[in-house]
Amino acid sequence: MLQSQHNQTVRGDLADKAVANKTKKNLSWAQLAEGTGLSEAFVTAALLGQHPLPADIAEKVGKQLDFDADDILNLQTIPVRGSLGGAVPTDPTIYRFYEMIQVYGTTLKALVHEKLGDGIISAINFKLSVEKIDDPDGGHRAVITLNGKYLPTKPY
Numbered sequence: 001m002l003q004s005q006h007n008q009t010v011r012g013d014l015a016d017k018a019v020a021n022k023t024k025k026n027l028s029w030a031q032l033a034e035g036t037g038l039s040e041a042f043v044t045a046a047l048l049g050q051h052p053l054p055a056d057i058a059e060k061v062g063k064q065l066d067f068d069a070d071d072i073l074n075l076q077t078i079p080v081r082g083s084l085g086g087a088v089p090t091d092p093t094i095y096r097f098y099e100m101i102q103v104y105g106t107t108l109k110a111l112v113h114e115k116l117g118d119g120i121i122s123a124i125n126f127k128l129s130v131e132k133i134d135d136p137d138g139g140h141r142a143v144i145t146l147n148g149k150y151l152p153t154k155p156y
Contacts, residue, residue, distance in 0.1 A: 002052070004078040011049035011079040014071055018047040021065040032061055041128040052078050118153045125149035 005011055022032065033043035036057045043061065046053045053061065053075045062072035089095045101108075112121060127147040135141045 002076070002078065005080050008049065008080045008083075010074055011077070012083075014067075014074050015047065015049040017067070017071065018065055021067075022047075025065070027064065032064055036060060039127065039129070041130070045128075046075065049079050049083060050081050052076050112150075116150045116152075119151050120153075121146075121148035122151055123148060 022029075029044040029047075030040050032047065033040040036043055038046075038053075038057060042051060043053070043057075045051050047061065047065075055076055058072050058075035062075055065071075067075070084094070089098050113119075125148065127145075129145045129147075131143040131145075133141050133143055
């Protein structure tokens with residue numbers, strides 16, 4: 001039976017353990033996701049406490065991370081989502097995403113509504129990918145794709 005968490009403590013502690021064991025074993029997120037049939041982004045988010053994993057995948061990934069049976073069971077629970085508190089993020093990478101939304105949030109909203117109508121972009125029926133490409137001016141660029149299902153507002 002699928003179980004649900006009532007606070008972020010258990011999955012937060014498990015995320016800490018996942019990162020610690022991933023580091024000790026020198027594993028990448030891609031290596032952990034390999035062979036699961038799920039995306040690197042989804043498995044990463046699950047291990048960071050944002051999604052439940054199906055039992056077989058929790059078992060596979062949990063074994064790679066030397067998790068015990070309770071940890072593997074907790075990977076399958078529905079978490080209390082949202083890893084950031086209400087304050088402005090202080091981590092520089094996360095802050096840049098916050099900054100992007102501060103600068104482009106109203107633009108994204110206007111364009112989504114103009115092209116799709118009144119509604120939202122789902123973060124549940126959602127796909128995320130991060131790609132590294134060469135910058136013609138030197139260095140690299142990050143291509144981040146946020147692919148969420150559009151859900152129209154329905155009058156009632």
